[in-house]
Amino acid sequence: MSRFWSETTRNITPYVPGEQPRDKIRIKLNTNENPYPPSPGVLACLRELANEDLRLYPDPDSRELCETVADYYGLSAEQVFPGNGSDEVLAFLFQTFFGPDDLIAFPDVTYSFYPVYARLYGIPYREIPVREDFSIDFSGYPGEAKGILFANPNAPTGLYIPPAEIEALLRARPDTLIVVDEAYVDFGNQSVVPLVKKYDNLLVVQTLSKSRALAGMRIGLAMGHPELIEGLNRIKNSFNSYTMDRLAQAAAICAFRDDAYYREINGRIIRERERFKETLRGMGIPCTDSKSNFVFASLPGLKGPDALRLLREQGILVRNFAGNPRIADWLRITIGTKEDMDRVVEAVKKIMER
Amino acid sequence: MSRFWSETTRNITPYVPGEQPRDKIRIKLNTNENPYPPSPGVLACLRELANEDLRLYPDPDSRELCETVADYYGLSAEQVFPGNGSDEVLAFLFQTFFGPDDLIAFPDVTYSFYPVYARLYGIPYREIPVREDFSIDFSGYPGEAKGILFANPNAPTGLYIPPAEIEALLRARPDTLIVVDEAYVDFGNQSVVPLVKKYDNLLVVQTLSKSRALAGMRIGLAMGHPELIEGLNRIKNSFNSYTMDRLAQAAAICAFRDDAYYREINGRIIRERERFKETLRGMGIPCTDSKSNFVFASLPGLKGPDALRLLREQGILVRNFAGNPRIADWLRITIGTKEDMDRVVEAVKKIMER
Structure with missing residues (x-):
């Protein structure tokens, strides 16, 4: 801390955005980016x-x-x-x-x-x-x-x-x-x-x-x-x-x-989201009825930060909000391509089978 | 004003940047842009x-x-x-x-x-x-x-x-x-x-x-x-x-x-600035010893806003700060290319000869 900091600067707790990883993450599903390129x-x-x-x-x-x-x-x-x-x-x-x-x-x-x-x-x-x-x-x-x-x-x-x-x-x-x-x-x-x-x-x-x-x-x-x-x-x-x-x-x-292009790629994301939600539910994993480009799910029997770590060990980065007790055991998983989500399903299966 | 404005919003007087003209200005010397392109x-x-x-x-x-x-x-x-x-x-x-x-x-x-x-x-x-x-x-x-x-x-x-x-x-x-x-x-x-x-x-x-x-x-x-x-x-x-x-x-x-490129173009601006200051002084026009990419000058016998207008009528846009009484009669003229500054000198001559 510097003696020049204002009271606001001293007291604030800055927002922490989702990590932009520098290490070898194969699938980055932590900041709700679009898996498809700009038009x-x-x-x-x-x-x-x-x-x-x-x-x-x-x-x-x-x-x-x-x-x-x-x-x-x-x-x-x-x-x-x-x-x-x-x-x-x-x-x-x-x-x-x-x-x-x-x-x-x-x-x-x-x-x-x-x-x-x-x-x-x-x-x-x-x-x-x-x-x-x-x-x-x-x-x-x-x-x-x-x-x-x-x-x-x-x-x-x-x-x-x-x-x-x-x-x-x-x-x-x-x-x-x-x-x-x-x-x-x-x-x-x-x-x-x-x-x-x-x-x-x-x-x-x-x-x-x-x-x-x-x-x-x-x-x-x-x-x-x-x-x-x-x-x-x-x-x-x-x-x-x-x-x-x-x-x-x-x-x-x-x-x-370029609206037509974006409607097309976002249509793909919507379809993949619905398929992914259904797959998770079929595996007995609770998830909300998300209408976004992410799915919000909770792996049964696992603390949120542990679930995050176990996915990361398999090269998959998602997001957990451990700071908020109401959602500490939930994961926010961005919808990627079909291939990305297939890998996530595989990784989740492995975790659930332990 | 909206009933939703905060006290700060109600009381503030925003900064007004130099105009980005949409009409036919031939020479834009009002916002201290570099006359040369990026490297x-x-x-x-x-x-x-x-x-x-x-x-x-x-x-x-x-x-x-x-x-x-x-x-x-x-x-x-x-x-x-x-x-x-x-x-x-x-x-x-x-x-x-x-x-x-x-x-x-x-x-x-x-x-x-x-x-x-x-x-x-x-x-x-x-x-x-x-x-x-x-x-x-x-x-x-x-x-x-x-x-x-x-x-x-x-x-x-x-x-x-x-x-x-x-x-x-x-x-x-x-x-x-x-x-x-x-x-x-x-x-x-x-x-x-x-x-x-x-x-x-x-x-x-x-x-x-x-x-x-x-x-x-x-x-x-x-x-x-x-x-x-x-x-x-x-x-x-x-x-x-x-x-x-x-x-x-x-x-x-x-x-x-790309430092070498920038040293070269800024060297040109410095030389042109010195030449322009000398020319103005030779015409009896007071200007400060600017070490920047602009010259600060006052056309004798002219109010600042009038000088601004007379230059604009000749297609040259410069800046005047009429809101500050200490410098209300001064003009800030960005240094452009040699050709730009030759035209400014011609325009100033015309104004001074009226």
């Missing part, structure tokens, strides 16, 4: 734009990207905010909408970065227990909360809430900002983005890291009422004039144009 | 890495980049912090080292983003007047300041302070964090980075946007004592797990390896 159009566009124009600053407003996303979803560009990964978008929204006098609430099982942001900005928060089956029970959320946040499908459970239930929440709580983190929505679910036109208390966050196979380019989005987006821009423009580099903006634009 | 090695590396690996997250610690920069400067990787542009690095350092109970001080003429950061994080600050000739007078800085920040060469004056004077400050104020923003140091000046090994109260910020012609890729750096760097990483890892995408990290690494 050929995205890669061609990046190669073309790796040119002398990189000496120039990017468009600070990412105008063309905002327009592309707006077209895709039937919004206006003023309803779109892009950022350097959805993590950055989330950080900005915590600071844009909440302060030390506000209360925010989120499930006790969800993306574990939320409490880190709250502590970073000194925002009081309450973690509301999910039900025994991990489903979110909105009736337990405090009336005074200025914000409610959750991922849908939720992380790391994969459980999905249909738009009608979220719309009921938006209507019941018009003065609460409802933030829906749709990082995993494209794996066969319906987005609530269309509700943005109807409710000024809805902010939807998305990422191009998962369904658009661009984790390496760091692209996130928020969509909401123009006044919410204007707020995000005020904070962003007080933090970093240009959050998205030229190549990230271009990759994002091309990815939204 | 061929950087572009080749970007084209090669625009491949299927972009589906994977980048290394969150940018380890190879830290090692490359450390090698370049004779530091250890633990003394290097990379970020998504030096704007992001600056934002992080404001939050990492200062809080509402600390006072920070910087010149009243310097990078105009500093007061925006201070307000974003609620850090009290004092702007200390530079001398009549725009030079920084460290004797006027309050003893209780926990931090002193300045750009060297300073922006937008271009005035340079040699390392010996900064070392005297580091020694005189061992409990003040001295932040030296070296965005423009590579244009013929000596960096204070070597002093990082000797003083734990020094943090040096750099960017690859200017001297390495990579404004479009958003790459910034901080260098300092390992405990200062650790503090920055605590805040960064509580904000965004992966601030630098795969291509930005790769571009930065290649740029540090």
Whole structure:
């Protein structure tokens, strides 16, 4: 510790992302990356734009990207905010909408970065227990909360809430900002983005890291009422004039144009997810009904960290959240290719047969 | 304004970066971009890495980049912090080292983003007047300041302070964090980075946007004592797990390896800057002795915004800071190619002959 650290720096416990292994992991299923490459159009566009124009600053407003996303979803560009990964978008929204006098609430099982942001900005928060089956029970959320946040499908459970239930929440709580983190929505679910036109208390966050196979380019989005987006821009423009580099903006634009390619690869992931869930259940292994690009499962009779280790010994890296007692014995297993998942099944069989 | 905006969002006045024009500007000299392209090695590396690996997250610690920069400067990787542009690095350092109970001080003429950061994080600050000739007078800085920040060469004056004077400050104020923003140091000046090994109260910020012609890729750096760097990483890892995408990290690494190329193009800029200053002085136009990749000049008898407009009418975009009364009548003119500067001289001549 340095004598120069601020109080925030001294007290914070940073988020720890899934490992990017340097050793010999044969199958990396720990950070929900897409097993398929970005579209050929995205890669061609990046190669073309790796040119002398990189000496120039990017468009600070990412105008063309905002327009592309707006077209895709039937919004206006003023309803779109892009950022350097959805993590950055989330950080900005915590600071844009909440302060030390506000209360925010989120499930006790969800993306574990939320409490880190709250502590970073000194925002009081309450973690509301999910039900025994991990489903979110909105009736337990405090009336005074200025914000409610959750991922849908939720992380790391994969459980999905249909738009009608979220719309009921938006209507019941018009003065609460409802933030829906749709990082995993494209794996066969319906987005609530269309509700943005109807409710000024809805902010939807998305990422191009998962369904658009661009984790390496760091692209996130928020969509909401123009006044919410204007707020995000005020904070962003007080933090970093240009959050998205030229190549990230271009990759994002091309990815939204190559929709057919992405529907095809994500269709494969959805089919593989359903097959994998069925196989696990057939082996007597409990898993949630995940609608994401991962499966959430618990190997009977094994502590989570032990299960993690036994898989790693067979060259397979998955994720365990030992820090949260409610899910300490569960594993989050990213859906890879059919070959990847066949190997996982083999490895799990070996472990269960010991 | 939305009823959901936090107090910070309501009260902040965002920084306004130099315009990225969409109309017909023939010569863009308003944001200190390099007139020459990134090195061929950087572009080749970007084209090669625009491949299927972009589906994977980048290394969150940018380890190879830290090692490359450390090698370049004779530091250890633990003394290097990379970020998504030096704007992001600056934002992080404001939050990492200062809080509402600390006072920070910087010149009243310097990078105009500093007061925006201070307000974003609620850090009290004092702007200390530079001398009549725009030079920084460290004797006027309050003893209780926990931090002193300045750009060297300073922006937008271009005035340079040699390392010996900064070392005297580091020694005189061992409990003040001295932040030296070296965005423009590579244009013929000596960096204070070597002093990082000797003083734990020094943090040096750099960017690859200017001297390495990579404004479009958003790459910034901080260098300092390992405990200062650790503090920055605590805040960064509580904000965004992966601030630098795969291509930005790769571009930065290649740029540090292609040093000969960059020395050559920046040598051209330095020669052109000296020639341009001499020409302006020969025309009776006051300008500072800028050691940066811009010249700071004041057209006699003209208000700054009028001078800006008259140049723009001739297709030349430069920068004026009308918001700061001390420099309202001055123009910051980026050094472009010899042909660019010849045209600027012609345009200025026309204006002066009216």
